[in-house]
Amino acid sequence: MTDQSVHFRTCPFCEATCGLAVTMRGDEVVSVRGDDDDVFSRGFICPKSQGLKQLNEDPDRLTTPLVRRDGELVEASWEEAFDAIDDGLSRVLAAGGRDAVAVYLGNPAAHSLGATLYGAPFLKALGSKNIYSASTVDQMPKQLSGGLMFGTGLSVPVPDVDRSDYLLILGANPLVSNGSLLTAPDMRGRIRGVRERGGKVVVIDPRRSRTAREASEHHFIVPGTDALLLFALVNVLVAEDLAAPGDLAEHANDADAIAGLAEPFMPEAVAGPCGISAAAIRRMARELAAAERAAVYGRIGTTTQRFGTVASWLVDVINYLTGNLDREGGAMFPLAAAAQRNSAGSGPTGRGVAVGRWASRVSGRNELFGELPVVGLAEEIATPGEGQVRALVTIAGNPLVSTPNSAALESAVETLDFMVSLDIYVNETTRHADVILPSPEPLAKGHYDTALYQFAVRSVANYSPPVIETPPGQLQEWEVMLHLAGIAAGQGPEADIEAWDELVIRTLIGREVSLTGSMIEGRDPEEIAAALANRRGPERLLDFMVRVGPFGEGFGADPDGLTMDRLEANPHGIDFGAMRPRLPDVLRTPSGKIELAPAEIVADLPRLEAELAAAVPRNGHMVLIGRRQLRSNNSWMHNLPALVKGKNRCTAQVHPDDAARLGLSEDGHARVTSSVGELVAPVEITDEIMPGVISIPHGWGHDAPDSRMSVAGEHAGVNSNLLAPVAVDEPSGNAVLNGIPVEVVAADRATVVA
Numbered sequence: 053m054t055d056q057s058v059h060f061r062t063c064p065f066c067e068a069t070c071g072l073a074v075t076m077r078g079d080e081v082v083s084v085r086g087d088d089d090d091v092f093s094r095g096f097i098c099p100k101s102q103g104l105k106q107l108n109e110d111p112d113r114l115t116t117p118l119v120r121r122d123g124e125l126v127e128a129s130w131e132e133a134f135d136a137i138d139d140g141l142s143r144v145l146a147a148g149g150r151d152a153v154a155v156y157l158g159n160p161a162a163h164s165l166g167a168t169l170y171g172a173p174f175l176k177a178l179g180s181k182n183i184y185s186a187s188t189v190d191q192m193p194k195q196l197s198g199g200l201m202f203g204t205g206l207s208v209p210v211p212d213v214d215r216s217d218y219l220l221i222l223g224a225n226p227l228v229s230n231g232s233l234l235t236a237p238d239m240r241g242r243i244r245g246v247r248e249r250g251g252k253v254v255v256i257d258p259r260r261s262r263t264a265r266e267a268s269e270h271h272f273i274v275p276g277t278d279a280l281l282l283f284a285l286v287n288v289l290v291a292e293d294l295a296a297p298g299d300l301a302e303h304a305n306d307a308d309a310i311a312g313l314a315e316p317f318m319p320e321a322v323a324g325p326c327g328i329s330a331a332a333i334r335r336m337a338r339e340l341a342a343a344e345r346a347a348v349y350g351r352i353g354t355t356t357q358r359f360g361t362v363a364s365w366l367v368d369v370i371n372y373l374t375g376n377l378d379r380e381g382g383a384m385f386p387l388a389a390a391a392q393r394n395s396a397g398s399g400p401t402g403r404g405v406a407v408g409r410w411a412s413r414v415s416g417r418n419e420l421f422g423e424l425p426v427v428g429l430a431e432e433i434a435t436p437g438e439g440q441v442r443a444l445v446t447i448a449g450n451p452l453v454s455t456p457n458s459a460a461l462e463s464a465v466e467t468l469d470f471m472v473s474l475d476i477y478v479n480e481t482t483r484h485a486d487v488i489l490p491s492p493e494p495l496a497k498g499h500y501d502t503a504l505y506q507f508a509v510r511s512v513a514n515y516s517p518p519v520i521e522t523p524p525g526q527l528q529e530w531e532v533m534l535h536l537a538g539i540a541a542g543q544g545p546e547a548d549i550e551a552w553d554e555l556v557i558r559t560l561i562g563r564e565v566s567l568t569g570s571m572i573e574g575r576d577p578e579e580i581a582a583a584l585a586n587r588r589g590p591e592r593l594l595d596f597m598v599r600v601g602p603f604g605e606g607f608g609a610d611p612d613g614l615t616m617d618r619l620e621a622n623p624h625g626i627d628f629g630a631m632r633p634r635l636p637d638v639l640r641t642p643s644g645k646i647e648l649a650p651a652e653i654v655a656d657l658p659r660l661e662a663e664l665a666a667a668v669p670r671n672g673h674m675v676l677i678g679r680r681q682l683r684s685n686n687s688w689m690h691n692l693p694a695l696v697k698g699k700n701r702c703t704a705q706v707h708p709d710d711a712a713r714l715g716l717s718e719d720g721h722a723r724v725t726s727s728v729g730e731l732v733a734p735v736e737i738t739d740e741i742m743p744g745v746i747s748i749p750h751g752w753g754h755d756a757p758d759s760r761m762s763v764a765g766e767h768a769g770v771n772s773n774l775l776a777p778v779a780v781d782e783p784s785g786n787a788v789l790n791g792i793p794v795e796v797v798a799a800d801r802a803t804v805v806a
């Protein structure tokens with residue numbers, strides 16, 4: 053058909069960055085398939101990719117701003133919407149000051165070029181201490197441990213899966229999640245590759261997940277005890293003289309301290325609390341040490357729990373002790389073509405990371421990387437006093453479903469004086485907003501993964517131009533962010549967007565030319581700006597970032613180097629190769645060394661020791677964990693019919709022994725109660741889950757009265773975060789979402805409480 057055209061683009065829905073071949077007829081999506089020529093994914097896709105077509109067709113997706121009038125959200129023009137925001141935010145700022153406005157940035161913001169690159173100017177103009185994001189219900193412990201050990205909040209070693217002989221995976225299910233802090237499309241193929249090379253894959257998880265089933269070996273673990281297990285591995289490596297960091301030693305501080313710190317955590321001491329035998333732990337340590345090239349990888353099961361930072365740190369301590377840090381086939385530092393934080397300027401010495409430059413007003417939790425733990429948002433809204441939050445801006449976030457103690461946050465949000473959301477739906481969160489600004493659908497946006505390529509197993513660069521023209525009357529996310537910046541800066545609703553955009557690029561250029569070690573150190577900013585003048589918005593910023601990046605043309609320094617023009621000429625992406633050793637230059641610590649025993653982490657060890665000492669038999673008590681599902685993406689893809697069809701997936705999984713003990717039956721329901729909430733969910737009995745553990749997926753509970761997601765409403769499920777109390781991993785303030793004590797009883801559906 054001549055009126056059809058095929059467009060190649062990167063899928064924006066998860067961290068795997070798969071290449072898609074999208075067939076269009078005008079603005080209509082005919083099909084979405086894998087791009088066999090994509091340099092990274094080679095045709096691999098998952099079912100969520102169909103979301104691109106389904107979102108395009110979704111009648112519930114917002115295309116006009118909504119403004120609340122007489123209590124109801126009604127369609128409005130952009131002018132009216134920005135007027136309302138200027139009015140609402142100005143009133144709150146005048147009455148309560150900068151901190152009275154809180155911002156929450158959700159997960160899709162990290163997948164959006166506009167929101168990623170233009171978030172900073174808005175936040176800077178706003179100047180509030182109350183900045184929150186999904187990071188503190190996710191990976192903050194890993195960012196903190198990486199930051200303290202290696203020097204930046206994005207210094208996260210990534211398992212080099214394609215060249216490894218031994219993978220130890222804790223609390224991650226990449227066959228379903230498709231990888232996180234690990235950008236590598238087709239994880240099933242890559243994990244199979246390890247085994248086909250004669251290597252071994254070991255999975256530690258309270259559920260026999262898809263990844264566990266694909267692995268050579270799987271161990272159930274009592275939720276929340278990974279730090280104990282990892283410490284026991286360290287203990288064995290040291291006690292049996294298996295530690296062999298080799299050349300790494302010359303780049304590290306405090307290696308001597310590790311043995312002493314690990315001393316209390318003998319395998320025999322942790323075996324009971326973890327539910328893994330001492331013999332198995334010793335064998336694991338020996339195999340890890342003996343493997344030619346091995347990597348330990350921990351993900352959300354290890355970060356969203358009580359000892360997230362300690363567990364995240366120990367993962368890299370083990371990678372160090374076994375000599376696998378920065379080694380091919382081990383855990384390595386990626387090198388992204390644009391914006392790689394840990395390669396800005398030059399190493400190995402740097403400023404390191406600042407922790408706790410301010411603290412939250414009510415509970416005194418530390419700021420990290422410019423934000424506060426989101427578990428504290430509800431109390432910051434609800435507690436009167438100076439600095440009380442009175443307005444909230446959500447950007448691509450659904451915190452009323454995604455964050456702990458959802459009911460308390462909802463009650464707090466209802467009392468706000470003003471709320472704005474940049475989103476694509478009226479959902480559980482945005483239904484409370486006074487103004488909702490719509491984002492264009494993914495096909496109408498340019499795409500490049502500045503964030504995710506920082507965790508990629510290969511240095512890949514791939515830009516996708518918009519396939520659909522911005523519909524008339526629609527604004528791009530970056531333009532919206534700059535309008536918000538203008539309002540926050542007191543310039544009113546009609547700020548000069550072009551002037552703001554100019555300021556943003558000038559700021560980036562100014563910083564780069566004065567950066568020691570930059571490709572354009574000392575160059576004339578005017579000359580650089582002139583060379584970028586043919587573009588605007590995110591594409592101009594991206595052009596700049598790739599040109600000064602590690603493969604860049606450096607504004608004349610290397611004529612063969614990377615530019616936006618070259619990216620546009622390569623729709624299947626450009627592959628600059630596998631990860632390569634980067635020590636010591638990748639470091640940005642003040643000492644210029646790897647810090648193996650950071651004080652902030654060591655300070656949390658007495659808490660872990662107390663846990664070990666207090667470990668009591670569980671006596672039939674149940675703990676809650678979550679799970680991800682192939683056809684879900686956190687809370688927001690349940691309005692797409694292709695992704696919700698089939699049987700109800702929002703079930704409470706329990707082991708047959710627990711089901712028998714608690715009187716639960718497969719066609720019945722369980723009432724699950726925690727210290728803060730209660731819900732009723734259909735029971736699914738399976739021996740894939742560890743006895744004593746119950747699993748309910750997060751991201752459901754779409755029965756809010758005035759949300760406008762008709763399909764999701766028919767597949768409502770329950771919000772598991774109603775059960776999550778306000779509990780944190782102390783050093784990072786990250787929420788505890790796994791290992792929550794609950795009581796489980798059989799419930800008759802007819803007695804469901806409202």
Ligand SMILES: Nc1nc2c(c(=O)[nH]1)N[C@H]1C(S)=C(S)[C@@H](COP(=O)(O)OP(=O)(O)OC[C@H]3O[C@@H](n4cnc5c(=O)[nH]c(N)nc54)[C@H](O)[C@@H]3O)O[C@H]1N2
Pocket residue numbers: 157158159160164186189190191352356447448449450451453454455474475476477479490491492494678679685686687688750751772773776789
């Ligand atoms: N119990 C439990 N809770 C969890 C987790 C868990 O494992 N267990 N996981 C946590 C994790 S890792 C994360 S990242 C968070 C996610 O937490 P959030 O980011 O708060 O939630 P999402 O479900 O990703 O919701 C994203 C929002 O963005 C909107 N959206 C989607 N696409 C776009 C777009 O292109 N532009 C704009 N402007 N908006 C868009 C959606 O409509 C939705 O409102 O959830 C966390 N919550």
Ligand SMILES: Nc1nc2c(c(=O)[nH]1)N[C@H]1C(S)=C(S)[C@@H](COP(=O)(O)OP(=O)(O)OC[C@H]3O[C@@H](n4cnc5c(=O)[nH]c(N)nc54)[C@H](O)[C@@H]3O)O[C@H]1N2
Pocket residue numbers: 066067159190222223224225226228229230231232256257258259261273274275276277278351352353354357677678679680681682683684685686790791
């Ligand atoms: N299909 C799909 N893909 C997604 C998402 C999605 O919602 N759906 N969300 C995306 C996001 S935002 C993120 S952050 C990533 C997350 O990516 P992953 O970290 O791979 O997330 P999960 O699939 O939730 O896997 C976490 C595993 O940890 C286990 N677990 C729970 N508690 C513990 C514990 O205490 N210890 C151990 N060792 N394991 C535990 C769970 O049983 C689960 O199997 O996925 C991304 N990809």
Ligand code: SF4
Pocket residue numbers: 063064065066067068069070096097098099100101230237
């Ligand atoms: S794995 Fe992730 S990036 Fe790949 S098609 Fe699925 S959702 Fe898209």
Ligand SMILES: [Mo]
Pocket residue numbers: 159186190
């Ligand atoms: Mo996440």
